[in-house]
Structure formats: C-alpha cells, structure tokens
Amino acid sequence: MNDGHARIYAAIAAIPAGRVASYGAIAARAGLPGRARLVGRLLGETPDGMRLPWYRVLRASGQIAMAPGSRGFREQSRLLRAEWIEVKNGRVPLSRFGLDGDLDHALWGMPDD
Secondary structure, three states: OOOHHHHHHHHHHHOOOOEEEEEHHHHHHHOOOOOOOHHHHHHHOOOOOOOOOOEEEEEEOOEEEEEEEEEEHHHHHHHHHHOOOEEOOEEEOHHHEEEOHHHHHHHHHOOOO
16 A cells, blocks of 8 residues: 555544535545545545544545435445434534534534524
8 A cells, every 4th residue: 555545544544423525625634635536536536444534534625425315325425424413405514513623512512593
C-alpha cells in the first residue's frame, strides 16, 4: 500500500462516531485534494481485515452514494442512524453532522434553534 492510500485509510478511520465526511474532505485531509474518486475506489478495495467506518463517508451533498433501496444503501442508513446521525431521503445534513460542521454543535451538542 502506498503512502497516499495509507493516509486516506487513516483519514477514514479518524472520522469519529456521530460525524460524517465527504469523499472530497477525506481526500483533502489525506493531503490529496481533488482525489475524491480515489477515496471511493479505495473504500471498495479495503484490504482484508481492515475495519473502517466506511458508512461515515458520503457525497459532497451529504447524499449516500449507493443506489436508493439497495442493500448497501439500507445498511449505510442503518449504521448512520445507530450513531444518532439524521438520514432523511438518503441525505445527511452536513452542517450538523459533518466534520466541518458548526463547532459549537460539535463540542457541546447544542440543540438546533
């Protein structure tokens, strides 16, 4: 595994429970801006035995990338909801649950107004 791939896997592994990140945000955090598709490809090629919170990675819009109604879509929705992440029509509000969301919400869990 090359260094860039290892950094992508490390960035995915670092997404805390209850938060999500876009493919592009993961690429940027790994030092590979503009390589969102590489993130998606590597998620599909995760080495055997490596456990990643793959379900916390979404499209830039907050949308689940898998086809609505598919087994993977349902599994990703279920895993996100198990972490109290809001999923509505296959989309997560990144302003509330994204790594770069509101700092007060991230630190203190301030209720929405």
